[in-house]
Amino acid sequence: MDKTKKTQHGAAKKRKAAHKVFALLISALVVIGIAFAAVLIIKRINTVARKKSLPIRPETEYAYTGDGFVYIEGKTLNFYSVKNEDKNYSMSIEADNAKLVGTDKIKVIYNSSSIQIIGTRFDNMLNGELKKIVCGDKYVAVYLKNENGTHSLRAFNSSGTQCWQRDFSTTCITDFGFESS
Known part of the structure; x- marks a missing residue:
């Protein structure tokens, strides 16, 4: 046991x-x-x-570029990169009442009488009153009231060159969506 x-x-x-x-x-x-x-x-x-919060106020016009935001404050064009702060920049712009419109491919600074595609060397004087502007991926379309009272549609390519124009003097303009909100 x-x-x-x-x-x-x-x-x-x-x-x-x-x-x-x-x-x-x-x-x-x-x-x-x-x-x-x-x-x-x-x-x-x-x-x-x-x-970080973006340095853009809610009322500020801006366009997304794919890696950041382009926006206007007063007479300064700003770029804020969300990927690399070293790419941030600001530059003075001369246009009065400048506004901004764009897509991630093409961005335009404009006022009532001229447009400038960001990244091009020159602006385009329009010789009339800009009524509406729309950006696509490769082109910018502008609806314009010409100085002589007629209307026109113009297209600019991404390098800022006018590549198409259609004037409407006696023709009734079809609503291309420019007048709709």
Whole structure:
């Protein structure tokens, strides 16, 4: 019987040791899980801290370029890159009452009598009153009231060159969507 007690006692010791090892493994997994969660939380906090608000007021006209925003404040044209702050810039513009319109491919600064496609060297005087301007990916369409009272549609390519014009003097203009809001 002594031998049986020793065997039972030995088995109990082994079970106790196995329970300790199991408890140690569970504790290690819990510690690793807590550490992993802490790392994720810290990364999330750093990501949120790095996010900045755009320097554009709600009433400011702007156009998205694909990697940032072009916007006008007063007589200054600004570019704000969301990917690389080293690409941010500001430049003075001379046009009075300048406005901005564009797509991610082409952007135009304009006022009532001229347009300039951003990235081109010259502006286009329109010899009339600009009524509406629309940008596509490759062209800019302008609806214009000419100085002589007639109307015209003009198209400019992305380099700023006028490539098409249609004058409407005696012809009734079909609504091309320029007058709709």
